Amino acid sequence: xxxxxxxxxxxxxxxxxxxxxxxxxxxxxxxxxxxxxxxxxxxxxxxxxxxxxxxxxxxxxxxxxxxxxxxxxxxxxxxxxxxxxxxxxxxxxxxxxxxxxxxxxxxxxxxxxxxxxxxxxxxxxxxxxxxxxxxxxxxxxxxxxxxxxxxxxxxxxxxxxxxxxxxxxxxxxxxxxxxxxxxxxxxxxxxxxxxxxxxxxxxxxxxxxxxxxxxxxxxxxxxxxxxxxxxxxxxxxxxxxxxxxxxxxxxxxxxxxxxxxxxxxxxxxxxxxxxxxx
Numbered sequence: 659x660x661x662x663x664x665x666x667x668x669x670x671x672x673x674x675x676x677x678x679x680x681x682x683x684x685x686x687x688x689x690x691x692x693x694x695x696x697x698x699x700x701x702x703x704x705x706x707x708x709x710x711x712x713x714x715x716x717x718x719x720x721x722x723x724x725x726x727x728x729x730x731x732x733x734x735x736x737x738x739x740x741x742x743x744x745x746x747x748x749x750x751x752x753x754x755x756x757x758x759x760x761x762x763x764x765x766x767x768x769x770x771x772x773x774x775x776x777x778x779x780x781x782x783x784x785x786x787x788x789x790x791x792x793x794x795x796x797x798x799x800x801x802x803x804x805x806x807x808x809x810x811x812x813x814x815x816x817x818x819x820x821x822x823x824x825x826x827x828x829x830x831x832x833x834x835x836x837x838x839x840x841x842x843x844x845x846x847x848x849x850x851x852x853x854x855x856x857x858x859x860x861x862x863x864x865x866x867x868x869x870x871x872x873x874x875x876x877x878x879x880x881x882x883x884x885x886x887x888x889x890x891x892x893x894x895x896x897x898x899x900x901x902x903x904x905x906x907x908x909x910x911x912x913x914x915x916x917x918x919x920x921x922x923x924x925x926x927x928x929x930x931x932x933x934x935x936x
Contacts, residue, residue, distance in 0.1 A: 660686050660709055662717060663728025663777060663784045667706045670699055680705060680719055690719040710784055713752050725749045726775045731790060731810050731822050733843030735770045746773065746786055760787035770843060772812040772822075794828045796857040801827075801850050804866050811844040821848070821861060829859035836863065838905035864910055874914035877904055878931075879923065887933035892926065 660666050660682050668680035668688070677691040678699065688709055699705070707719035708727075725748045726732035734746040737753055744765040745753035756765060756773065765771060765788070773786040774793040787793070790812055801807065801824075809821040809829070818832040819840060831840075831848070840846065851862040865873055881904055882889055891900055897908040904911060915931060918924040925932045 659684055660688055660717070661728070662709050662711065663775060664709065665706055665727070666709050666719075667704055668719070670701055670703050670705055672701065673699075678705075680707065688717050688719050690721070694719070694721045696721065708750075710750065710752070715783070720750065722750055726754070726773070726786070728775050728777060728784060729793075730825060731772060731774050731793075731812075733770055733772050733810070733845075734786070736765045736767050738767050739765060746771075748775075748786075754784065754786050756786045756788065760785065760789055762788045772810065772843060790822065791828065794822065794826060796827050796859065799827060799853055799857055799859065801853060801859070803850050803852065805850045806865075807848050807850060807861070809844075809846040809848045809861065811840055811842055811846065813842065821846070823848075823859060823861065827859055829861045831861045831863065835861075837901045837907055838863070864906070872917070874906060874910045875917040877906060878911070878914045879918060882924070882931070882933050888930055890930040892928070892930055 660668070666682070668682055671679045671681045671687065677689050678695050679687050680690055681687045690707060707721055708724055709717060709719050712718040725734060734748055734754070736744045737747050738745050743755055743757040744761065745755055748754040754775065758764070771788045772790055773788050774790050775784060775786050776793070778785045807824050809823060811819050811821050813820040818830055818836065821829045821831060823829040835851070846863065848861045848863055849865050850859065851866060852860040854860070889903065891903060891911065893912065900906060900908050900911045906914070915924065915926070919926060923934055925934055
C-alpha cells in the first residue's frame with residue numbers, strides 16, 4: 659500500500675512521456691514526474707520516493723526530501739496566510755496547509771512554528787497543526803532513566819522548556835538543567851532523567867550518573883585542544899564561568915576533570931587546567 663505523506667520504496671514499472679510509473683506489491687501505481695526521474699534508473703529496480711497530493715489533488719511521487727512527514731513534527735516557516743489558514747514551506751512544490759482551527763495563535767507570514775503533520779480524515783489531505791500537544795501521549799512510556807532520546811523544543815514555561823520526545827511524548831527540561839542556549843525549534847539530543855508516577859518525563863541534556871563521566875571528560879578534552887592545551891577553569895571557578903566556556907554544570911566539570919586527571923591527561927594548577935604531554 660502506498661502511504662501518502664511518507665517515504666515509500668516502490669518498483670519502477672515503466673517510463674512514459676510524463677515520467678515514471680512506480681508500483682507497490684498490491685498493484686497500486688503512482689507517477690514520478692520527469693523532473694524527479696534519476697538519470698540512471700532501471701525498469702524493475704526499487705526507488706525510494708515521498709508520496710503526496712499535488713496541486714490538482716492527484717497522488718504523485720517525488721525524490722525531494724520534505725522537512726516533515728506524516729505523523730511527524732518540525733519547525734516550519736509560514737510562506738503566506740490565506741482566507742482559510744496558513745501555508746508552510748515544507749520543502750515541496752505544494753505548500754503544507756494549516757487551517758485556522760488548528761492554530762494555537764494566528765500564524766504570521768515569515769514566522770516559524772512547531773507543527774504536526776497529519777492526514778485530515780474529512781478531506782483526506784495532508785495538513786498541519788500547531789496544537790502539537792493533542793498529538794502527544796504519555797499514557798504508555800517505554801523509556802528508562804539515561805536512555806538517549808531525540809528532542810524538539812516547542813514551548814517555554816516558567817519551569818523550563820517543554821520538548822517533544824522521540825516524536826511521540828511530552829517532556830520537560832528544567833531551567834536548572836540547561837547549560838547551553840536553546841530556543842523554540844531547537845532539535846537536541848537528551849537523556850531521560852526521570853519518569854514520574856504520573857508519567858511526566860524530566861529530561862537532561864547530559865547523561866546521568868556513571869554514564870555522564872566519559873562524555874563530560876571528552877567535552878573538556880576537546881575544548882583544551884581547541885584552546886592550545888589550557889583552560890582558565892578550576893575548582894574555584896564560578897558555575898557561570900564553567901557554563902559559559904563548556905556548557906556544563908560545575909558538578910559535571912569536576913567529574914570530568916577528575917577522570918582526565920586520574921588518566922594523567924591534564925595537570926591542575928592554580929590558574930587552570932593544562933594538557934599533559936601525554
